[in-house]
Amino acid sequence: MRWALVLLAILAAHYTAWRITSTLNFSSTLASAVSLITLVAEMQLLATAFLQLGFSWLLPDRSSSSLSGAELDGLSCEGFAPSVDILVPTYGEPLSVVERCLLGCLSIKYSNFQVWLLDDGSRPELKQLCKQLGVSYLERAEHRHAKAGNLNNALQHCKGELVAVFDADVVPLQPFLQRVVPCFQDLSLGFVQTPQSYMNADPVIRNLRLEEWLLPDEEAFYRWIEPSREALGAVICAGTSFVMRRSALDSVGGFETATTSEDLATAIRVTAAGYRNRFVPEKLSAGLAPFTLAAMARQRCRWASGTVRILHTTANPLLIAGLSPLQRLAYLEGILHWLNVLPQLALALTPLSLGVLGVTPIVLSANGVLTHALPFYGAQLLLTRWLSGQSRTALLPELYRWIFMFPISVAVVSTLVGRPWRFRVTPKTLARCRSQGPANKILLPLLLLLAMQVVGLLNLLNPALDVVLSTISSATLTITLMWSAVNLFLIAVVIRCCWDRPGLSECPWFAIRFPALLCSQSLISSTTQVEVRLISETGLELNVSGSEASMMLEAETSDLMILIPSWALLPVKVVVHRGTAFGFCWRDLTDHQSVQLKQFLYQRPALWPVRQAPFELYALLILVGRFLIGTREETWFCRSALPQLLPLPFPSDSKRFS
Numbered sequence: 001m002r003w004a005l006v007l008l009a010i011l012a013a014h015y016t017a018w019r020i021t022s023t024l025n026f027s028s029t030l031a032s033a034v035s036l037i038t039l040v041a042e043m044q045l046l047a048t049a050f051l052q053l054g055f056s057w058l059l060p061d062r063s064s065s066s067l068s069g070a071e072l073d074g075l076s077c078e079g080f081a082p083s084v085d086i087l088v089p090t091y092g093e094p095l096s097v098v099e100r101c102l103l104g105c106l107s108i109k110y111s112n113f114q115v116w117l118l119d120d121g122s123r124p125e126l127k128q129l130c131k132q133l134g135v136s137y138l139e140r141a142e143h144r145h146a147k148a149g150n151l152n153n154a155l156q157h158c159k160g161e162l163v164a165v166f167d168a169d170v171v172p173l174q175p176f177l178q179r180v181v182p183c184f185q186d187l188s189l190g191f192v193q194t195p196q197s198y199m200n201a202d203p204v205i206r207n208l209r210l211e212e213w214l215l216p217d218e219e220a221f222y223r224w225i226e227p228s229r230e231a232l233g234a235v236i237c238a239g240t241s242f243v244m245r246r247s248a249l250d251s252v253g254g255f256e257t258a259t260t261s262e263d264l265a266t267a268i269r270v271t272a273a274g275y276r277n278r279f280v281p282e283k284l285s286a287g288l289a290p291f292t293l294a295a296m297a298r299q300r301c302r303w304a305s306g307t308v309r310i311l312h313t314t315a316n317p318l319l320i321a322g323l324s325p326l327q328r329l330a331y332l333e334g335i336l337h338w339l340n341v342l343p344q345l346a347l348a349l350t351p352l353s354l355g356v357l358g359v360t361p362i363v364l365s366a367n368g369v370l371t372h373a374l375p376f377y378g379a380q381l382l383l384t385r386w387l388s389g390q391s392r393t394a395l396l397p398e399l400y401r402w403i404f405m406f407p408i409s410v411a412v413v414s415t416l417v418g419r420p421w422r423f424r425v426t427p428k429t430l431a432r433c434r435s436q437g438p439a440n441k442i443l444l445p446l447l448l449l450l451a452m453q454v455v456g457l458l459n460l461l462n463p464a465l466d467v468v469l470s471t472i473s474s475a476t477l478t479i480t481l482m483w484s485a486v487n488l489f490l491i492a493v494v495i496r497c498c499w500d501r502p503g504l505s506e507c508p509w510f511a512i513r514f515p516a517l518l519c520s521q522s523l524i525s526s527t528t529q530v531e532v533r534l535i536s537e538t539g540l541e542l543n544v545s546g547s548e549a550s551m552m553l554e555a556e557t558s559d560l561m562i563l564i565p566s567w568a569l570l571p572v573k574v575v576v577h578r579g580t581a582f583g584f585c586w587r588d589l590t591d592h593q594s595v596q597l598k599q600f601l602y603q604r605p606a607l608w609p610v611r612q613a614p615f616e617l618y619a620l621l622i623l624v625g626r627f628l629i630g631t632r633e634e635t636w637f638c639r640s641a642l643p644q645l646l647p648l649p650f651p652s653d654s655k656r657f658s
Contacts, residue, residue, distance in 0.1 A: 041343030085160035090168035104171035146423035148262035170287035190275025195222035200508035234330035239263035261306030272322030301411035305421035355456025503634035
């Protein structure tokens with residue numbers, strides 16, 4: 001990795017010197033202002049990017065600073081089983097979602113833990129659910145300080161040596177505590193963070209039908225950013241799927257309440273108090289991504305506002321005592337990341353300056369572009385996928401930046417001037433987050449930007465302006481036209497993304513292929529081998545061979561059962577078929593069968609794969625195709641589904657179970 005960092009640093013220095021000495025336009029006051037704003041914005045983004053690359057330099061290899069699988073296997077809970085309180089804060093999540101989380105917590109394989117549901121909505125149905133499951137239920141009279149206040153209230157009641165926290169939509173895998181708790185044999189350890197994964201596609205991926213081609217932003221964070229932070233002793237707490245030492249929490253007065261990003265602020269306080277922190281790079285849990293684009297925008301704005309708000313608290317990494325210089329810099333970079341939206345917005349508007357204002361922000365020559373700009377940006381395009389551990393490419397993830405640029409800019413500026421966004425839970429039900437039509441707060445600024453881009457591009461192509469354009473170089477005009485055209489396409493794509501894909505199911509579907517047996521409940525010896533393609537809490541899709549498909553249609557289907565090898569025999573009924581593809585719903589599951597199904601879907605070990613970002617050029621071609629085809633309703637044989645791994649060992653020949 002280090003040779004790549006050195007190469008990028010040399011190219012960046014070469015490029016920066018050229019930008020400062022050869023590309024600025026001082027022909028007028030307006031031109032000077034626009035040119036300098038563009039330069040400052042670009043340099044700020046380069047500085048923060050190379051700050052992260054500098055942190056990566058401290059990693060001898062990509063995983064050496066994080067606990068590897070082999071190191072974790074070498075740790076054991078045998079003879080070391082401190083008591084653990086598992087805290088599940090909830091406010092408004094559906095009963096089924098909370099139940100899924102609690103069942104996952106109760107299924108954790110560990111000898112000494114207690115599960116607490118922290119209900120900030122005081123719902124009787126949740127109290128009854130906890131009574132049925134044997135979970136401790138807590139509510140509070142005063143609902144102050146949102147999630148942080150709810151967690152602090154629980155600390156007054158629980159006495160475990162360790163505290164694990166899961167959001168109410170997150171389901172931990174069975175070995176979660178077995179993999180994390182042994183780390184705390186190091187008495188100086190304050191907290192351990194694990195990756196935050198999603199079991200459903202986020203709205204950007206889902207609306208554009210890019211489940212196979214685009215990984216969420218969180219992948220790069222947990223596979224690149226967090227390991228480098230651990231090398232500095234500055235792991236970022238993500239608010240869920242983490243474990244903290246209770247004495248460390250008590251030493252800093254509990255969870256931080258002065259910001260909605262209580263997770264990051266508390267991590268800074270615990271680190272400043274002298275405790276170490278670790279990152280376990282295993283996907284040991286998964287939660288729900290926001291269902292709609294508007295809900296996702298609300299979530300991102302809350303993260304941005306809460307993180308920037310830390311600068312106004314006593315957890316400010318620049319001011320708090322106890323951090324090393326590198327730790328201060330690492331935590332500060334996590335805050336500056338959200339401030340980058342402002343220079344990003346400035347650069348998004350840069351191509352408009354020539355077409356709308358008649359001002360050239362960057363003076364270019366063909367030789368300068370070929371010898372300075374092209375090598376630097378070309379190297380970034382080629383190396384991004386590799387530097388990020390195959391978790392992202394250079395261009396496709398920019399869709400997230402374009403979609404949320406305007407709302408996050410508003411949230412950041414509002415927080416900087418002393419008006420932070422209040423805590424609002426991300427909706428986890430369609431009823432609470434579904435609205436008619438597109439997300440207007442995202443769509444309207446994009447439509448305005450699109451109109452400006454079209455006007456600017458038409459002006460650049462207008463023959464009547466040849467006299468004006470003749471005063472600038474052909475390289476400047478060509479790059480501006482290309483930049484405007486690319487921006488125009490990206491804006492069109494993200495505008496298309498503002499319409500949420502219809503037919504969304506609240507239960508996630510999973511792409512997992514395995515052999516199974518379909519049989520009659522009354523005649524168990526009569527079986528048909530099938531291939532399961534997709535599966536969820538509500539049903540499954542499978543393929544049947546042509547001859548057996550016709551026999552199935554003729555047979556009595558009211559007592560069909562499907563045998564998932566080594567796992568469960570579950571009743572199903574045919575809902576729809578298309579050739580040899582069949583859609584089934586589960587039929588009258590018993591409580592035991594329902595638990596078996598949920599264990600298979602959400603709780604078994606090694607469930608969530610570590611995927612690699614695909615080759616970007618191919619992915620971009622897919623994006624163009626998806627954009628031209630448009631939205632397709634999510635229904636049978638056309639579902640949004642994320643992949644899962646098969647349980648191991650899993651038999652390849654299901655006939656042995658007949």
